[in-house]
Amino acid sequence: MLRSILFILFLGSCFFLMAGPGLFDPAKAADGQNKDLPVFDTHVHYKEPAWSVYPPDVIIEMMERAGVVKALVSSSPDEGTRMLYRQDPERIIPFLRPYHDEVTSSNWHQQEEIIDYFKKRLEMPIYKGLGEFHIHNPIDADSPVIKKTVKLAVERDLYIHVHSNHRAVEQIFAYEPQVKILWAHAGMSDPPAVVADMFERFENLWVDISIREYEIAPNGILAPEWQKLFLEHSDRITIGSDTWVNGQWDNYEEIIAFDRHWLAQLPPEVAKQIAFDNAKRLFIDGT
Numbered sequence: 001m002l003r004s005i006l007f008i009l010f011l012g013s014c015f016f017l018m019a020g021p022g023l024f025d026p027a028k029a030a031d032g033q034n035k036d037l038p039v040f041d042t043h044v045h046y047k048e049p050a051w052s053v054y055p056p057d058v059i060i061e062m063m064e065r066a067g068v069v070k071a072l073v074s075s076s077p078d079e080g081t082r083m084l085y086r087q088d089p090e091r092i093i094p095f096l097r098p099y100h101d102e103v104t105s106s107n108w109h110q111q112e113e114i115i116d117y118f119k120k121r122l123e124m125p126i127y128k129g130l131g132e133f134h135i136h137n138p139i140d141a142d143s144p145v146i147k148k149t150v151k152l153a154v155e156r157d158l159y160i161h162v163h164s165n166h167r168a169v170e171q172i173f174a175y176e177p178q179v180k181i182l183w184a185h186a187g188m189s190d191p192p193a194v195v196a197d198m199f200e201r202f203e204n205l206w207v208d209i210s211i212r213e214y215e216i217a218p219n220g221i222l223a224p225e226w227q228k229l230f231l232e233h234s235d236r237i238t239i240g241s242d243t244w245v246n247g248q249w250d251n252y253e254e255i256i257a258f259d260r261h262w263l264a265q266l267p268p269e270v271a272k273q274i275a276f277d278n279a280k281r282l283f284i285d286g287t
């Protein structure tokens with residue numbers, strides 16, 4: 001008798017947990033079923049304006065509180081990445097970004113000397129990739145500097161983390177099919193159907209969906225077209241916070257809590273792949 005009462009109570013609490021989400025409330029999401037899911041944040045920047053406001057030990061504490069156990073970090077300048085890596089080499093997976101001093105997202109592809117800059121910084125053998133870098137105009141994917149960058153990545157077995165639309169990605173794969181691309185923000189404005197088409201055409205393509213969270217789950221409810229992409233290509237997708245300005249650090253725990261909230265609307269094994277396993281396979285196991 002006692003056993004069946006307990007069973008009924010158990011069923012009741014399951015139903016309560018599974019009841020559909022209303023408008024998003026980060027506090028509730030943090031109490032939700034995914035709060036213990038480990039997260040690999042694949043789009044972190046630790047730019048100079050953040051250094052004094054959020055020193056490295058504070059950043060690591062914020063990650064710890066958010067359940068972010070691994071983080072792919074690239075910074076402008078690169079010293080930010082090294083500072084975080086020194087603070088917590090187990091957690092931080094460094095990528096090397098071209099931007100520093102006068103080298104910016106708009107002009108880096110015209111700077112021949114950036115290849116020597118990459119080679120010099122790569123002498124410290126901590127980097128898993130080049131980027132995140134921008135290709136604002138797809139035609140620039142064919143510039144000599146970007147071609148050399150892609151070639152260097154292939155030679156050194158590094159990923160490239162590319163912020164561009166799908167045309168630039170197509171151009172890069174046209175001249176270097178071997179390169180491994182983490183496509184930032186899943187193209188930022190490319191719809192899920194275009195992302196799916198790109199996955200089918202290019203086997204060395206993965207995406208992070210940072211900055212697209214609120215399109216993925218408007219009012220906290222997972223959109224059907226994104227759900228379809230996640231279910232059909234669950235091995236190609238990662239999540240990220242994109243701390244490109246301090247405002248993103250101000251909201252860091254809420255951003256990760258929101259990701260947990262929509263991930264909880266997917267089958268648990270798919271949520272786990274997207275939250276952690278895919279990035280671990282790529283950037284830690286190297287398989």
Ligand SMILES: [Zn+2]
Nearest residue numbers: 043132242244
């Ligand atoms: Zn970014």
